Amino acid sequence: LAITIDPVTGVVLHSNEKCTGCNAVPGKSGAEKxxxxxxxxxxxxxxxxxxxxxxxxxxxxxxxxxxxxxxxxxxxxxxxxxxxxxxxxxxxxxxxxxxxxxxxxxxxxxxxxxxxxxxMPRIKDKREEKVAIVGSGPAGLSCAYYLAQEGYRVTIFEKAPVLGGMLTTGIPAYRLPREIVQAEIQLIRDMGVTMKTGIDVGKDKTIAQLRQEGFKTFFIAIGAQECRRLNVEGEDLKGVYSGLDYLRQVNLGKPVPLGKDVAVIGGGNVAMDAVRSARRLGSGNAFVLYRRGIEEMPSRPEEIEACREEGIPINTLTQPVRFISENGQVKAIQCIKTHLAEPDESGRRSPVPIPGSEFTVKVDAVINALGQEADWSCLTPECACTLTGWGTMKVDPLTLQSDDPDIFAGGDAARGPKSVIEAIADGRQAALSIDRFLNGQNLRLGRGVELKAITEPxxxxxxxxxxxxxxxxxxxxxxxxxxxxxxxxxxxxxxxxxxxxxxxxSCCVQACPYDIMQFNQDVTKAVKCDLCVEKRGRNEIPACFAICPTRCIYWGDPREFEGKYKFL
Ligand SMILES: Cc1cc2nc3c(=O)[nH]c(=O)nc-3n(C[C@H](O)[C@H](O)[C@H](O)COP(=O)(O)OP(=O)(O)OC[C@H]3O[C@@H](n4cnc5c(N)ncnc54)[C@H](O)[C@@H]3O)c2cc1C
Ligand code: SF4
Ligand code: SF4
Ligand code: SF4
Missing domain, CATH: 1.10.1060 (Fumarate Reductase Iron-sulfur Protein; Chain B, domain 2)
Known part of the structure; x- marks a missing residue:
């Protein structure tokens, strides 16, 4: 990077060679950004x-x-x-x-x-404290990655036989090859993190037992692994599957045979992945039923385009009313067409059934991919955590600390079903909180500063x-x-x-609160305080250190700082 710390002297350096000047236009310097x-x-x-x-x-x-x-x-x-x-x-x-x-x-x-x-990131000196992470999805793995760098003894407990959460058991391999997830998990293992699969926390081991075993803090990252029910007549018939269960089976190499005509109900990631997987596994007429329009679909636009390219029909403004059976096996779906109401307070448009528009679709199987929720059986009575009305863990949004001070939570378990990068971001924030918690530091200090985006570049x-x-x-x-x-x-x-x-x-010129960074218009590069490099070359000391009467500016061997100054 253009500004770095010299690992030997501790001096902050600015490299003229690396600085791009943040592409400022001469005469219109970076300082205007x-x-x-x-x-x-x-x-x-x-x-x-x-x-x-x-x-x-x-x-x-x-x-x-x-x-x-x-x-x-x-x-x-x-x-x-x-x-x-x-x-x-x-x-x-x-x-x-x-x-x-x-x-x-x-x-x-x-x-x-x-x-x-x-x-491989640098790992600090080993710490004695043990941290338990429940769940090995992106939130749990990210938390482990950052805690391992701080030197903690981290153990991940995973209920499933495989690691990775939805990266392994949800998202299909044609979007995320398994060897990539495995390589990332291996790197975290190489950093010293212990990973135990087949352990259902709450059943095989409780938080109370883990506390007795010496674990000092917990990060609950159990995701939203259960499918919400449709509440439609016939939902429990043979041949009606939950989208998450179906994908789990496919991803574990044990796909359920579905037949040719397969209706997938929903418009999110799970629906798109289920229908594209079913198509690949031989269901020649796998299609989607969604009760709102294409614009309202929560799935990534790339997924909708991929369905189109792969010849998979997406039937929008269509809602299932009941499932029709023959000998206990689903055989057809009665549907009704919908139109969209005006946007409500949240801006969302509700589907309204159109009377008299009912029709029937023949199916061999149905996949319900409507919504996800967490299974909270890991929270046994010794945990003082509470849940929100949405069925997620109640946490401080800044620190991710729950109502039980040594328990933190993040990812889908705290946010509801969201995305991989949000889970990763939570894992990192939880690691920071856990590190501060174990060091007896203020969890909130310096956090929560809102970033403001430039509007006119x-x-x-x-x-x-x-x-x-x-x-x-x-x-x-x-x-x-x-x-x-x-x-x-x-x-x-x-x-x-x-x-x-x-x-x-914006660049360093605005960021520096002391106006030390200056902009050189001639070369469109930033210039920085170099602690009087020429003087030091002559074995003199920096001018600021020489002049400061109260010694609030300090200059010397970085090792002399140890014990005198503390990072907040
Ligand atoms: C089919 C599908 C496709 C998706 N596609 C995308 C996409 O394209 N892009 C995107 O950004 N997001 C996508 N998502 C969402 C994304 O995968 C999740 O938001 C993310 O994985 C959440 O991470 P997490 O770590 O919170 O939970 P998860 O990934 O769900 O991991 C939770 C882990 O905890 C384990 N666990 C649960 N209970 C216990 C217990 N009691 N003891 C021990 N372990 C337990 C589970 O077995 C699981 O391994 C998709 C989700 C699904 C289902
Ligand atoms: S102008 Fe400043 S922020 Fe931009 S590259 Fe140069 S040193 Fe970095
Ligand atoms: S949002 Fe963040 S993680 Fe996602 S593609 Fe952009 S930079 Fe990458
Ligand atoms: S907003 Fe786009 S153009 Fe601007 S810095 Fe980010 S990637 Fe570059």
């Missing part, structure tokens, strides 16, 4: 996208990856499945289209995955440039296997795409 980049605000983990994208342009792939991993340990996963809210906020759209940030992120992560030696010197298109397997080739559909950008395409970024966030 105000806020942070909108992509960083849009990313739930607030990854420093502007910086990693510009490092990618320079071919500094590992530096870029390291920067991403400060905020998210799984760019290889998010580069594939993240709904990329960063791109919806990207200001490049004021010129043409948003930067394909997720595709650049995936490229950087794949370079690391294929490297002889993968990036400088864009004068940029010409339109076409956004990179993700190369994909041909639709016909996809339907025969679970091979990965999106193939990733080449190096040339990724760097070209990264060059489309107009680096529109």
């Amino acid at each position: 105000q806020e942070t980049s909108s992509c960083k605000v849009g990313c739930p983990a607030h990854i420093n996208i502007q910086a990693y994208v510009s490092l990618a342009v320079k071919g500094r792939y590992q530096d870029a990856l390291q920067l991403i991993k400060e905020a998210s340990p799984f760019p290889s996963i998010c580069g594939r499945v993240c709904p990329h809210p960063c791109e919806s906020s990207c200001k490049r759209d004021q010129i043409d289209q948003p930067v394909a940030i997720h595709a650049v992120e995936r490229f950087l992560a794949d370079v690391d995955l294929n490297a002889d030696k993968r990036y 400088q864009k004068e010197k940029y010409d339109p440039a076409v956004r990179a298109q993700m190369p994909c397997l041909e639709p016909q080739a996809r339907l025969k296997s679970f091979k990965e559909v999106e193939l990733g950008l080449t190096k040339e395409a990724a760097v070209q795409e990264a060059q489309r970024c107009i680096t529109c966030g």
Whole structure:
């Protein structure tokens, strides 16, 4: 990075060679820029996208990856499945289209995955305290990754026979190949985290027992692993499956045979994954029934487009009324057409059945993919945690601490069903809280500062440039296997795409509260206090240290700071 700390002397350095000047236009310096980049605000983990994208342009792939991993340990996963809210906020759209940030992120992560030696974060001195994490989905794994770096003895307890949560048992392999999830899990194992599968906390081991075994804090990351009921007549017939159970079976290599005509009810991720999996497993007429319109579908737009390419019908404005059986087996669905009411207070438009529009659809099987909820049997009576009216764990949104002080919770268990990157962000925040909790520090200090996104970036010197298109397997080739559909950008395409970024966030010149960073108009680069490098070259001391009468500015060997100063 342009500003770094010299590991030997502790001096903060500014590299003229690396500084891009944040693309300020001469005569219109970086100092006119105000806020942070909108992509960083849009990313739930607030990854420093502007910086990693510009490092990618320079071919500094590992530096870029390291920067991403400060905020998210799984760019290889998010580069594939993240709904990329960063791109919806990207200001490049004021010129043409948003930067394909997720595709650049995936490229950087794949370079690391294929490297002889993968990036491994530095692990601090070992700590004695033991931390238990319940659930090995992205929230639990991310928390383990950051706690392991602090030196804690971390154990993950996982109920399922496999690790990864929805990354392994929900999202199908054609979107997220299993070897990628396994490689990321292995890296966390290599960092010293213990992982135990087949342990259902609440049943096989209680929180009380774990406390007795010496675990000092807990991170509950159990996700939302159960499917909500449809409350439609005939829901318990043979041949009606829950979407999560169906995908779990498929992902564990034991798919349920469904027959040719399969109706998948819902419009979210689970519905799209279930219908595309059923199609790949031989159900030639697998289709979706959704009670609102295409625009209202909660699924990622890429998924809807993939269904279209794969010839999977999505029947919108259609609601199931009852399931019709023959000898206890579902045979048809009675449906009704709907229209959308005016938006309510939350802006959502409710489906309203149209009287007299009933019709029947023949089916061999039905998959209910309507909603998810958590199973709270892990909370045995010794836990003083409470749940919200939505059936999620009640936590302080800033610290993720529950009503029981040594128990923290995050991911889908605390938010309801959301996304991988939100779970990852929670895992990191929980790790920070747990570290402070175990050190007796203030959990809230310095947190919760709202990031403000720039609205009018400088864009004068940029010409339109076409956004990179993700190369994909041909639709016909996809339907025969679970091979990965999106193939990733080449190096040339990724760097070209990264060059489309107009680096529109504010830079060091505004960020420094002491006005130390200055902007050199001639070379459009930032210049920084270098603690009087020339004087030090002459064995003199920095001028500020020499002049300060109260010694509030200190200069010396960093080892002399130990014990005298404390990080807050
Ligand atoms: C089919 C599907 C597709 C999805 N697609 C996307 C997508 O494309 N992009 C995206 O961003 N998000 C997607 N999501 C959402 C995303 O997967 C979740 O938001 C995310 O996995 C939540 O992470 P988590 O760690 O909170 O929980 P989970 O991933 O659900 O992991 C929770 C883990 O806890 C374990 N557990 C539960 N109870 C216990 C217990 N008592 N003891 C021990 N272990 C326990 C579970 O077995 C599980 O392994 C999808 C979800 C589904 C279901
Ligand atoms: S202008 Fe400042 S923030 Fe931007 S690259 Fe240079 S040192 Fe970094
Ligand atoms: S994790 Fe998602 S939101 Fe964050 S930078 Fe990556 S693609 Fe964007
Ligand atoms: S142009 Fe670059 S810095 Fe600006 S919002 Fe888009 S990705 Fe972020």
